Each structure stands twice: as structure tokens, then as C-alpha cells.
Amino acid sequence: MESLEHTVLAVTQKIEQKLDQELACLENVGEDNLEKLREQRLEALRRAQSQKQEWQRKGHGSYSELPSERDFFAECKESNKVVCHFYRDVTERCTIVDRHLGLLAPRHLEAKFLRLHVDKAPFLCKKLSVHVLPTLLLFRDNKVCDRVVGFDDMGGVDDFPTEALEWRLGRAGVITYTGSYGEDVVFQPKPSRRGLRRVGPSGSDDDSD
Structure with missing residues (x-):
């Protein structure tokens, strides 16, 4: 379980890295843009969690x-x-x-x-x-x-x-x-x-x- 949590799924990491890069590139980020990026991150994490559960259902992880x-x-x-x-x-x-x-x-x-x-x-x-x-x-x-x-x-x-x-x-x-x-x-x-x-x-x- 520790190793599983440590990886947090490489798919999630890639999504987060992309969002972080987008945030770093924005100049004069307004509150609306920040909120939008937060929503995108949460949605990405939800999708990753759903994918993780689907994989486990199919026998992945062992x-x-x-x-x-x-x-x-x-x-x-x-x-x-x-x-x-x-x-x-x-x-x-x-x-x-x-x-x-x-x-x-x-x-x-x-x-x-x-x-x-x-x-x-x-x-x-x-x-x-x-x-x-x-x-x-x-x-x-x-x-x-x-x-x-x-x-x-x-x-x-x-x-x-x-x-x-x-x-x-x-x-x-x-x-x-x-x-x-x-x-x-x-x-x-x-x-x-x-x-x-x-x-x-x-x-x-x-x-x-």
C-alpha cells in the first residue's frame, strides 16, 4: 500500500505536471483563472481515482x-x-x-x-x-x-x-x-x-x- 500511495499513479503525476506548467506560464493570473485551474486539477484527480478503481477491478496491482x-x-x-x-x-x-x-x-x-x-x-x-x-x-x-x-x-x-x-x-x-x-x-x-x-x-x- 505504501508503494502504491508513493506512486499516486504516474498518470495523475503527468496530469498534475501539465497543469503546473500551465500555471507557471500564465502572467497576471486572475482569480477566475486560478479557480478554473483548481477545478481542472480536481477533475483530473477524480478521473485518475476512477481509473485506478477500474484497473483494480480488472486484477491490476497484483x-x-x-x-x-x-x-x-x-x-x-x-x-x-x-x-x-x-x-x-x-x-x-x-x-x-x-x-x-x-x-x-x-x-x-x-x-x-x-x-x-x-x-x-x-x-x-x-x-x-x-x-x-x-x-x-x-x-x-x-x-x-x-x-x-x-x-x-x-x-x-x-x-x-x-x-x-x-x-x-x-x-x-x-x-x-x-x-x-x-x-x-x-x-x-x-x-x-x-x-x-x-x-x-x-x-x-x-x-x-
Whole structure:
């Protein structure tokens, strides 16, 4: 709850920043203009609160397990932005990703965070080309807009900070990231082969290196 209140929804922050800029640019602001700006701010906050409640109703704010690939389609259909982790329990780096996503989900209500065991999703893994683990598929408007494979985009180390993944998801546009991580990073998406596991038959995660 503390992290949720701390973010106050990035959408609200953007609206407030815009109104603050408008206020700063006005010269000789009259009482009528001030009152109008106050009303606009209150209306923006009301809309943000309504959006927050709508997201929570749809399951945003938590990192949820999908029982089957059929549930995947139903969940994605009602949310514009989705982060889905294709995982297997025996893959150590999938556990690392789980920890980070569990922290990010309540901070970013604007996206739905899901996890799906690859053994329960053979059709999706084939259709969406999920070949190695861990893989994060990122969706906007029910279409794959990006994917995170392995840890190369977060520095190529197992102990990367949560903010590194937060920044990466922000780069893809599935969450709103307002921090400063990655300002000096030259982002060059490329296939990751570091510490990955190939998706094979159940229980047969072979090294992909």
C-alpha cells in the first residue's frame, strides 16, 4: 500500500505536471483563472481515482498466476497493457524475475502482471516463439509490442536491481517509468543467450548456451 500511495499513479503525476506548467506560464493570473485551474486539477484527480478503481477491478496491482493458456486470452482481452512471464519452476532465473515482478505489480496499476507455466501453454509458446526461459512478453492492445529474454537488457547479471527491469518495461511502453535509471544507457535490443534455458518437454530445461 505504501508503494502504491508513493506512486499516486504516474498518470495523475503527468496530469498534475501539465497543469503546473500551465500555471507557471500564465502572467497576471486572475482569480477566475486560478479557480478554473483548481477545478481542472480536481477533475483530473477524480478521473485518475476512477481509473485506478477500474484497473483494480480488472486484477491490476497484483502478480497473478494463470491456470491455463485459455485464461491468458481472457485476461489479456480486458487490459490494454500486459506483462506476461513465461516460466518454469526449476529455472532459477525465472524465480529471480518473479521476485522483481512481484514488487513492480503494485507500483504500476497501468499494466496487468501475469505469469504462465510453459508446460500449460504449448500452443502459446509455439505461436509466440517462446523458445528460452525466462521470457517476458509485453502486450499493448492485445498485440506483442516487445519481449525481454534473459537479463542482458538489465546488465547481464543475476543481481540486477528491480529498477532496471522497471526501466526496461518503461522503454517498451507497457508501464510509465519516471525514474532516472538508464539515462546513460545506450539501449540496443538483441537476443539474449546468457544463463537461459531452452523450452523443451516438461522437466527437460536444457542449457541454451
